[in-house]
Structure formats: C-alpha cells, structure tokens
Amino acid sequence: MVEVITGNERILRAYCLEVSGSCLPAEQVGGDFFEFIPCDARTMFAVIGDVMGKGFHAARLMETIRQMLRDCITNNPHPLEAVRLLNKVAGYELRKCGAFATLCLLCYDGITGRLTCVNAGHHPPLLLSDGKVKVARCRGVALGLLEDYLGSGVEEFFLAAGDAVVLYTDGLVEACGPGEQRYGLERLKKIVCLQNGANADRMKRNILSDLQAFTSGFPQKDDVTLAVMKVAGRAGEKSGD
Amino acid sequence: MKKVEIRVRQTEKMAILEVSGELDYSNVEQLQQEIQRRPEEVVEINLRELKFIDSSGAGMLLNQARHLYRQGRSLRIVCIPDHIREDLELIGFFRVLEILKADPDA
Numbered sequence: 001m002v003e004v005i006t007g008n009e010r011i012l013r014a015y016c017l018e019v020s021g022s023c024l025p026a027e028q029v030g031g032d033f034f035e036f037i038p039c040d041a042r043t044m045f046a047v048i049g050d051v052m053g054k055g056f057h058a059a060r061l062m063e064t065i066r067q068m069l070r071d072c073i074t075n076n077p078h079p080l081e082a083v084r085l086l087n088k089v090a091g092y093e094l095r096k097c098g099a100f101a102t103l104c105l106l107c108y109d110g111i112t113g114r115l116t117c118v119n120a121g122h123h124p125p126l127l128l129s130d131g132k133v134k135v136a137r138c139r140g141v142a143l144g145l146l147e148d149y150l151g152s153g154v155e156e157f158f159l160a161a162g163d164a165v166v167l168y169t170d171g172l173v174e175a176c177g178p179g180e181q182r183y184g185l186e187r188l189k190k191i192v193c194l195q196n197g198a199n200a201d202r203m204k205r206n207i208l209s210d211l212q213a214f215t216s217g218f219p220q221k222d223d224v225t226l227a228v229m230k231v232a233g234r235a236g237e238k239s240g241d
Numbered sequence: 242m243k244k245v246e247i248r249v250r251q252t253e254k255m256a257i258l259e260v261s262g263e264l265d266y267s268n269v270e271q272l273q274q275e276i277q278r279r280p281e282e283v284v285e286i287n288l289r290e291l292k293f294i295d296s297s298g299a300g301m302l303l304n305q306a307r308h309l310y311r312q313g314r315s316l317r318i319v320c321i322p323d324h325i326r327e328d329l330e331l332i333g334f335f336r337v338l339e340i341l342k343a344d345p346d347a
Contacts, residue, residue, distance in 0.1 A: 098301070102296075142333055222295065
C-alpha cells in the first residue's frame with residue numbers, strides 16, 4: 001500500500017477538519033489523485049480525480065492538471081467557475097493526447113459548514129451524517145471530452161460537527177471479488193454507515209480493510225484512491241494552532 | 242496484457258465488431274486499429290460479451306466516434322452490459338456521443 005496523506009495538518013485544524021486519504025496502485029502507476037487545497041482563512045478545497053490511462057504519461061498529465069486546478073482556484077475560487085476554467089485549459093492538454101480526466105471538486109466553508117460540490121464525470125461523494133449515508137447527486141461530463149464543461153451545476157450541503165465526506169475513485173467500487181462480483185456502491189455505503197463516530201483516519205482504514213477482505217486473492221484492475229474528511233467543529237470555535 | 246477478442250462481420254454498408262473479454266489500456270489499440278481499418282459508412286461495436294472496460298477504452302471509443310462523425314460516417318455502440326453502461330454514463334459518455342453526432346468539433 002502506498003499511502004499518501006496530503007495537506008498541512010496545522011492548516012486543516014484551522015478549518016476544524018480531520019482528513020485522511022490513500023492511493024493504492026494496482027499494477028503500475030496511474031492517474032488517480034486527491035488533494036486538500038487551503039484557499040483562504042475559512043475556505044478549503046478538496047479534490048479527487050482520475051486521469052485516463054496508466055504509467056508515466058498518465059502520471060505526468062495528472063500532475064499538470066493538479067497544478068492547473070490550483071491556478072484556476074486562485075484565479076476564481078468559485079468551484080463551478082474553477083471547473084469550467086479547468087476544462088478549458090486542461091481540456092486542451094487532454095485532447096492533445098486523446099485523453100480525459102474525471103474530477104470532483106468540493107469547497108468547504110469552515111465558518112458556515114457549507115460544502116459546495118461540482119462534478120466532472122467522477123463518482124459523486126458520500127456524506128455521512130447521524131449514521132445515515134447520502135450520495136451526492138451532482139453529475140457532469142469528464143474534463144477534456146467537450147470544449148465547454150457540461151454538468152448539473154453546484155450541489156450544496158451544510159455539514160455539522162461529526163459529519164463526514166467520503167471521496168473515492170472507480171477502482172474502489174469496481175474492485176473485483178469472488179465470482180467476478182464488484183465491491184460496489186451498496187457495500188461501500190454499508191461500511192461507511194457503520195463508521196459513525198470514527199475519526200477520518202479510522203474511517204479510511206476500516207473501509208480499506210473491508211475492501212481488502214472482499215478482494216483478497218483476486219488481482220485488481222485499477223488503482224484505488226480513498227479520501228475522508230470529517231468535520232470536527234466550526235472554524236473559530238477551536239484555537240487551531 | 243488483458244485478453245480482448247474482436248470478431249468482425251460485415252454487410253454492404255456496415256461493419257459489426259463484436260468485442261469480448263476485457264478492454265483496457267494494455268490492448269485498446271487492437272480495437273482502435275480494427276475500427277480505423279474499416280471503410281464502411283457505419284461501424285457498429287457490439288459489447289454484449291465485454292466484461293470490463295477502463296477509461297482508456299472509453300476514451301478511445303469517443304475519439305473514434307469523433308473521427309468517424311467528422312468524415313460523415315458513424316460509430317454505433319450497442320448491447321452494452323448494464324454495469325458497463327453505468328460506468329460510461331458516469332463520465333458523460335452518451336451525452337458526449339449525442340453532442341459529437343451533431344457537432345464533431347464540440
């Protein structure tokens with residue numbers, strides 16, 4: 001397992017968020033990525049994505065898109081505008097290679113608890129609140145497939161202390177187990193539902209353990225990336241650092 | 242390399258490519274070359290026996306559809322298993338196909 005936990009804990013504590021994430025490559029390095037990007041004193045972005053293909057080429061494109069996303073957020077911190085702009089600039093790079101990328105961009109306001117979600121062809125996030133799991137409904141066409149981004153727009157949620165958001169790539173729900181069965185969204189929802197009260201890192205580890213139990217002994221086709229963010233309180237209520 | 246098999250049938254104006262196995266980055270060129278080799282006005286891709294497709298496979302099909310539409314030809318994708326249809330739906334595959342049909346430069 002290659003575990004990648006990104007984000008400066010000091011900064012994330014300032015937003016009263018716990019975060020944890022991992023990338024588990026299948027056969028060779030792929031184009032999965034996730035990142036937590038602080039924007040200003042109250043706003044933080046979380047992103048998960050998957051660039052088409054495998055190997056050095058996909059990894060290089062993925063790095064280019066990450067950098068472009070940071071630039072787009074700096075240019076316009078509204079998540080829908082950032083994705084529209086990213087589709088313009090990264091779309092050009094992707095189309096040159098005949099590739100595309102899926103991406104889900106979340107913007108969290110640590111003062112109000114508002115979570116804004118924009119989707120470009122990625123599996124929508126799961127939200128865990130009071131032991132109930134909800135699947136976000138935002139949808140959109142993956143980056144690079146069309147000149148102009150096309151999607152259902154922004155979807156908003158208001159998160160309370162204890163609520164958690166689970167981001168994942170297709171490699172998780174499409175992971176193969178006995179009888180060519182897929183791990184699937186329903187099993188993921190069930191295990192997420194059982195995580196009420198666990199911290200972000202424990203949630204991530206429990207989900208990955210369940211995946212491991214399901215896929216044990218079966219070769220996997222795709223990378224698995226999983227990121228969890230959990231609201232610990234309201235920004236400003238705790239001292240940060 | 243994953244195993245993909247392509248069986249070709251043809252009528253006067255249409256080539257039918259029946260794809261079985263697993264289509265991914267390691268073998269996607271096989272199907273791409275077969276599509277590019279066809280001179281028929283319509284190329285139909287039958288996915289009834291396909292077990293798995295990754296993003297490289299989906300991307301290649303959209304690129305080939307764009308290419309054929311630009312030539313005034315068309316690519317039809319039929320008999321898509323439910324689990325593959327769901328994966329393709331998520332990335333906006335069918336919306337893109339519709340849009341490309343009307344405007345291949347979209």
